[in-house]
Amino acid sequence: MLVRGLRRKIGVILQLQVNGDVHEVDVPDHWTLLEVLRYRLGLTGSKQGCDKGDCGACTVLLDGQPAISCLVLAREAEGRSVLTIEGLAPRHVAAGGCGVDPVQAAFDASGALQCGFCQSGMILSAWALLARNPRPRPEEVRAALAGNLCRCTGYTQIFDAVARLATAGAATAPETSPEAVRD
Amino acid sequence: MLRLPSFRLEQPDTLPQALALLDQAGPEAAVLAGGTDLLPNMKHELRRPSVVIALSRVKGLTGIAEAADGAIEIGAMTPLAEVAQSALVARALPALAQAAALVAGPQLRQRGTLGGNVLLDTRCQYVNQSHFWRSALGFCLKKDGTVCHVVAGGSRCVAAASADTVPALMTLGAVLEVARHDRTRQLPIDAFFVADGIVNRRLEPTELLTRVRVPRPAAGHRGAYGKLRERGSIDFPLLGVAARLDLSEAGVVEHADLVLTSLAAAPRRVAGAADALRGSAPGHAPAEFETAVRRVAELARRQCRPLPNLPGDHEWRGEMVPVYARRTLLAAAAGQGPVHHV
Numbered sequence: 341m342l343v344r345g346l347r348r349k350i351g352v353i354l355q356l357q358v359n360g361d362v363h364e365v366d367v368p369d370h371w372t373l374l375e376v377l378r379y380r381l382g383l384t385g386s387k388q389g390c391d392k393g394d395c396g397a398c399t400v401l402l403d404g405q406p407a408i409s410c411l412v413l414a415r416e417a418e419g420r421s422v423l424t425i426e427g428l429a430p431r432h433v434a435a436g437g438c439g440v441d442p443v444q445a446a447f448d449a450s451g452a453l454q455c456g457f458c459q460s461g462m463i464l465s466a467w468a469l470l471a472r473n474p475r476p477r478p479e480e481v482r483a484a485l486a487g488n489l490c491r492c493t494g495y496t497q498i499f500d501a502v503a504r505l506a507t508a509g510a511a512t513a514p515e516t517s518p519e520a521v522r523d
Numbered sequence: 524m525l526r527l528p529s530f531r532l533e534q535p536d537t538l539p540q541a542l543a544l545l546d547q548a549g550p551e552a553a554v555l556a557g558g559t560d561l562l563p564n565m566k567h568e569l570r571r572p573s574v575v576i577a578l579s580r581v582k583g584l585t586g587i588a589e590a591a592d593g594a595i596e597i598g599a600m601t602p603l604a605e606v607a608q609s610a611l612v613a614r615a616l617p618a619l620a621q622a623a624a625l626v627a628g629p630q631l632r633q634r635g636t637l638g639g640n641v642l643l644d645t646r647c648q649y650v651n652q653s654h655f656w657r658s659a660l661g662f663c664l665k666k667d668g669t670v671c672h673v674v675a676g677g678s679r680c681v682a683a684a685s686a687d688t689v690p691a692l693m694t695l696g697a698v699l700e701v702a703r704h705d706r707t708r709q710l711p712i713d714a715f716f717v718a719d720g721i722v723n724r725r726l727e728p729t730e731l732l733t734r735v736r737v738p739r740p741a742a743g744h745r746g747a748y749g750k751l752r753e754r755g756s757i758d759f760p761l762l763g764v765a766a767r768l769d770l771s772e773a774g775v776v777e778h779a780d781l782v783l784t785s786l787a788a789a790p791r792r793v794a795g796a797a798d799a800l801r802g803s804a805p806g807h808a809p810a811e812f813e814t815a816v817r818r819v820a821e822l823a824r825r826q827c828r829p830l831p832n833l834p835g836d837h838e839w840r841g842e843m844v845p846v847y848a849r850r851t852l853l854a855a856a857a858g859q860g861p862v863h864h865v
Contacts, residue, residue, distance in 0.1 A: 368529060369529070369530060369531055369532035369575075370526075370527040370528065370529045370530050370532075371527075372527065372562075375526075388524060391524060391525035391566060392525060392562075392563035392566055392567075393559055393562075393563055393627075393630075393631055394757065396628065396630060399630060405633050406629065406630045406633065407630055407633065407634060408559075408630045408631065408634065411558050411559055411562045411563070411631075411634065412558065412634070413532060413555070413558070413562075413575075413577070415532055415534065415577075416534075416555075416558075416577060416579055465629070465630075483629065484629060486628045486629060486755075486756035486757060487627070487628025487629045487630040487631065487756070487757060488628075489756075489757075
């Protein structure tokens with residue numbers, strides 16, 4: 341009973357695998373994955389926009405698939421791998437690359453942002469697309485980014501950034517060798 | 524910032540466990556599938572369940588399979604993206620594949636499920652707002668209030684049925700498998716919806732939708748889905764149209780159906796559509812077929828009077844009814860679709 345009472349008081353200890361690290365966090369049942377990322381783990385790269393699944397600013401990758409983290413209960417993410425924008429560059433470096441991830445570099449080179457609020461979700465959706473399809477056609481790029489809204493750019497530079505990588509043969513696919521990434 | 528109200532989360536591993544939990548909690552419980560409808564509604568305080576029963580760990584509720592009798596069975600927890608990408612669904616049930624592919628955006632289709640879409644709550648521009656917004660205007664019939672902001676003096680909620688897959692499943696004669704702790708029943712989807720915007724589904728609080736079963740389609744089955752929405756990338760339908768044409772070997776229409784959604788609290792079948800189209804032959808006598816299609820489009824226009832229950836101009840939605848009815852039927856006949864503005 342004591343243990344049960346304690347559990348209730350502090351919530352439930354969750355094990356979350358975020359960007360390759362395992363975090364133990366105590367979270368009430370009604371907290372979303374986004375709230376845990378931002379307010380327990382300090383990973384504020386995932387943005388809190390509409391908070392109801394319209395804007396895509398909170399997009400993270402759950403087992404490699406883009407997911408709206410404001411509509412995923414934190415406890416439902418247990419046992420799954422979470423990748424946030426903060427995890428991209430370390431992952432790239434760990435794979436032998438240098439600097440930021442090629443998708444981030446392409447967004448930079450294409451000027452694919454103004455205020456930057458949509459950018460982390462946009463980059464992760466693009467990253468997931470390129471991981472499964474290194475040479476997407478323009479309509480596939482548009483379809484893959486349909487769930488991420490941008491109020492500044494008019495999308496052109498964002499599509500340019502992804503097209504830049506698609507033409508380069510998609511350096512970002514996880515199975516791609518680091519040499520190919522540098523080329 | 525929209526926070527979820529607090530609740531106790533249950534994550535059962537098996538269907539009997541889930542049904543037992545649901546039986547104990549009754550109307551206090553909400554069932555969580557993909558969460559893409561339930562969680563925003565809870566954030567808006569349209570629902571405040573004390574217990575949320577998540578189905579993500581329950582085995583046996585996902586997957587698409589062809590039964591021995593040729594029927595196609597889809598588990599209620601199958602993601603919409605999987606329904607949209609299934610070669611079997613695309614070949615046998617094109618209207619359903621097209622409808623599933625047009626629900627929301629890619630992230631939400633990955634998480635949202637077919638069962639969740641069938642059970643989607645009704646929507647209204649005066650309802651799908653934050654508690655603060657609704658309290659400022661004054662609450663309405665759907666939740667916490669006694670008036671309707673859509674129909675002055677209205678006593679019946681007119682929030683719109685907004686599930687894309689439902690009209691497609693209605694044209695296909697789908698049957699819903701619904702489980703309770705002590706029994707399972709099969710319910711034709713045609714008998715599942717009622718014209719009450721507060722709750723338009725005939726599902727008891729202790730019941731769970733487990734499977735959608737679509738009878739084997741005719742050899743010459745053609746289907747298509749048309750969707751009108753504000754933004755091509757993500758929005759709920761302002762109008763959804765599902766068409767079915769079953770052609771004989773000679774190419775003559777033997778059976779036809781047209782079902783519309785997002786107009787009223789229940790999806791609506793266009794009366795007289797089957798009779799008007801039966802006997803025409805799109806391949807051999809296209810002009811005659813098009814005349815029949817125009818007659819059906821006119822029937823749809825006369826039978827549907829959109830209300831200002833969804834964002835945008837409702838008279839424009841009314842004008843779009845015959846346009847989308849016609850285009851969707853023509854797309855079905857040509858083996859094409861979906862009909863979509865972007």
